[in-house]
Amino acid sequence: MKITVLGSGTWGTALARMLSKNGHDVTLWSALPAEIERLSETRTHPNLPGMILPEEIRLTAGLETAVRGSELLLFAVPSVFIRATAARASVFASPEQYVVCVAKGLEKDSFLVMTDVILEEFAPHVTLRHPPVALSGPTHAEEVAADLPTTIVAASEDPETARLVQLTFSNDVMRVYTNSDVRGVELCGALKNIIALAAGVCDGAGGGDNAKAAIITRGAAEIARLGRAMGCDERTFYGLAGIGDLIVTATSRHSRNNRAGRLIGTGLSAAEAVKEVGMVVEGLNALPAAVGLARRLNVEMPITFAVQELVDGKASPSEMMLRLMRREYKEE
Numbered sequence: 001m002k003i004t005v006l007g008s009g010t011w012g013t014a015l016a017r018m019l020s021k022n023g024h025d026v027t028l029w030s031a032l033p034a035e036i037e038r039l040s041e042t043r044t045h046p047n048l049p050g051m052i053l054p055e056e057i058r059l060t061a062g063l064e065t066a067v068r069g070s071e072l073l074l075f076a077v078p079s080v081f082i083r084a085t086a087a088r089a090s091v092f093a094s095p096e097q098y099v100v101c102v103a104k105g106l107e108k109d110s111f112l113v114m115t116d117v118i119l120e121e122f123a124p125h126v127t128l129r130h131p132p133v134a135l136s137g138p139t140h141a142e143e144v145a146a147d148l149p150t151t152i153v154a155a156s157e158d159p160e161t162a163r164l165v166q167l168t169f170s171n172d173v174m175r176v177y178t179n180s181d182v183r184g185v186e187l188c189g190a191l192k193n194i195i196a197l198a199a200g201v202c203d204g205a206g207g208g209d210n211a212k213a214a215i216i217t218r219g220a221a222e223i224a225r226l227g228r229a230m231g232c233d234e235r236t237f238y239g240l241a242g243i244g245d246l247i248v249t250a251t252s253r254h255s256r257n258n259r260a261g262r263l264i265g266t267g268l269s270a271a272e273a274v275k276e277v278g279m280v281v282e283g284l285n286a287l288p289a290a291v292g293l294a295r296r297l298n299v300e301m302p303i304t305f306a307v308q309e310l311v312d313g314k315a316s317p318s319e320m321m322l323r324l325m326r327r328e329y330k331e332e
Contacts, residue, residue: 001025001168004070006085008035009280010141011102012076013045013053015169018144019074020054022171027058029066031077031085036061047279051145067092072100072168075118078280079105079190082114086121093122099132100154100165104189105282106289111296113186130161134182135169136189137240138248140255144174151175153241155185177240184232185241188223191290191304192246193257193283195219198303199250200261201310205317207265215303216250222301226290229297257283270311287311302327 001024005016008030016028030036036059039045043053053059060066067073067089077085082103093099099122101114112120115132122128137152144150154169154176156162162178170176179185195215202212223246224237236242249255260281263273274281291308294301306324309315315323 001071002069003027003072003074003168004029004066005074005076006066006089007076007078007081007103008032008039008045008059009076009078010045010047010145011139012074013039014048014051014141014145015074015076015102016057017051017053018171018174019169020057022168024168026056027060027066027070028053029060029063031061031063031081033061045145048142048145063088064092068094070097072098075099075101075103075114077103078285079103079107079114079282080280080285083107083117083121086118090122090125093126093128095126095129097128098130098161098164099128100135101132102135104136104186104193104286106187106190106286106293108285108288108292111289111293113183113190115182115186131157131182133161133165134186134189135165135176136185136245138244140248140252142254147173149173149175151177151240151244153177153179153185153239155179155182155241157182179236179239179241181233181236183230184227184236187227187230187232188237188242188245190282190286191223191226192219192242192249193281194287194290194304194307195223195246196249196255196257197261197264197281197283197287198307200255200258200263201265201307201317201320202261203258204262204265205321207321211321212250216246219250219303220246222299222303226294226297226299226301229299230293256281260284264310265317267317269313283307284311 154165166176260273
């Protein structure tokens with residue numbers, strides 16, 4: 001299959017390599033010509049040590065060249081750039097193309113999941129014959145780039161489209177499951193990053209393993225509460241896209257969100273933490289929409305709200321933990 005990966009960050013680059021090794025004809029696009037030039041010269045990514053990009057992968061900063069004629073468009077840019085990238089790509093897209101999104105986020109003002117953002121931008125120019133697929137799960141790019149065993153979920157309203165993506169991405173080290181709950185899968189991908197921030201704050205502030213386990217567990221519960229209010233399938237929140245992705249993001253050394261949270265827990269501001277991490281921290285991007293959705297739907301999300309207060313400078317890490325511990329006592 002002829003595949004274009006839109007976005008040459010760690011995840012897009014790792015997937016481009018994997019898809020090429022699967023025998024697909026892959027083009028990797030970046031909006032930054034300098035980035036493409038560096039990748040072309042070195043065939044390596046600075047944040048994926050030891051990984052070599054196959055020579056078969058074409059690299060380009062030309063969006064029209066990348067999109068036209070491709071059979072599958074894989075959106076791998078950060079969530080805050082999905083709308084702009086989709087708007088630009090839609091002009092060159094065709095109805096027959098498959099669209100897959102691996103960005104994990106909620107749009108700040110609209111509260112839309114990423115596949116809905118893509119559809120909204122495509123609508124004036126092209127009507128896709130296949131509904132978009134959300135590809136999400138416990139998948140750190142560093143491990144995928146090293147061919148370590150990984151599982152992921154392909155979610156689509158159309159089972160045949162989900163199945164095609166499953167077969168396209170699967171191999172001996174990547175096992176893909178299908179799911180029809182697109183919004184649930186995407187909601188998990190966005191909200192687990194916020195809980196991972198909180199788990200990192202706990203680590204940075206010296207809260208201990210007991211507290212971190214509580215944050216992960218109760219965080220999963222509040223994500224599921226919001227999902228139920230949005231009509232999602234509750235089973236999704238306790239599968240790979242839900243608890244699976246939450247565990248790896250809240251505990252792994254590869255997690256940007258966990259690392260940013262640890263830095264905030266030591267006293268850095270959110271902006272200082274992002275600068276130190278040096279890459280996109282999606283939990284901070286998803287936070288305003290998560291809080292907005294919870295308020296709109298009247299859903300109790302104490303950990304999410306505590307992270308927002310911390311990021312806004314309205315509470316210190318110790319105060320955040322104390323407020324959570326002093327909440328009204330109740331049944332689990």
